[in-house]
Amino acid sequence: MKRVRTAAAALLLLVAAAAAVWLPLRRGSPLPAEAATEGGSAAVGGAVYAMSCSHCHEPDARGGGCPDLRGMGGAEPAFLAAWLRSPQLVHATSPMPRPTLTPEQIRDVVAFLRSLDTR
Numbered sequence: 001m002k003r004v005r006t007a008a009a010a011l012l013l014l015v016a017a018a019a020a021v022w023l024p025l026r027r028g029s030p031l032p033a034e035a036a037t038e039g040g041s042a043a044v045g046g047a048v049y050a051m052s053c054s055h056c057h058e059p060d061a062r063g064g065g066c067p068d069l070r071g072m073g074g075a076e077p078a079f080l081a082a083w084l085r086s087p088q089l090v091h092a093t094s095p096m097p098r099p100t101l102t103p104e105q106i107r108d109v110v111a112f113l114r115s116l117d118t119r
């Protein structure tokens with residue numbers, strides 16, 4: 001009985017390890033490490049936004065065909081950071097491509113988004 005349980009535990013571990021390796025690979029490149037959400041620079045984040053986001057969400061963040069981000073100032077920093085690590089981790093079928101940002105850039109973009117008018 002003990003052997004069966006040990007074998008089952010080993011199998012579970014193997015499946016978990018395989019999933020841990022496979023899931024990030026499936027998305028192309030490893031996810032940035034969990035980003036800190038406080039202390040970012042809104043100015044630097046604004047520059048990152050201009051380069052990486054404005055062609056979809058408009059330079060003034062009003063959205064165009066994409067969500068208007070001007071109301072994002074009141075959003076939870078943890079939600080924004082998770083979204084910027086991978087929209088699909090928050091919302092599996094999200095059409096927004098995963099941004100390729102470093103943890104520092106994520107922190108800065110979060111500061112920028114939180115500086116936007118909450119209307």
Ligand code: HEC
Pocket residue numbers: 049052053054055056057066067069072080083084087091093094095096097099109
């Ligand atoms: C290729 C176009 C595209 C780019 C580039 C893009 N987004 Fe998006 N974004 C979208 C779309 C489309 C949605 C709506 C996704 C959904 O509903 O799942 C979205 C949703 C969001 C949301 C969630 C809004 C909500 O109401 O929940 C945030 C926040 C956001 N984007 C921020 C950004 C930031 C910051 C960047 C740059 C790092 C960025 N996006 C780059 C297309 C884009």
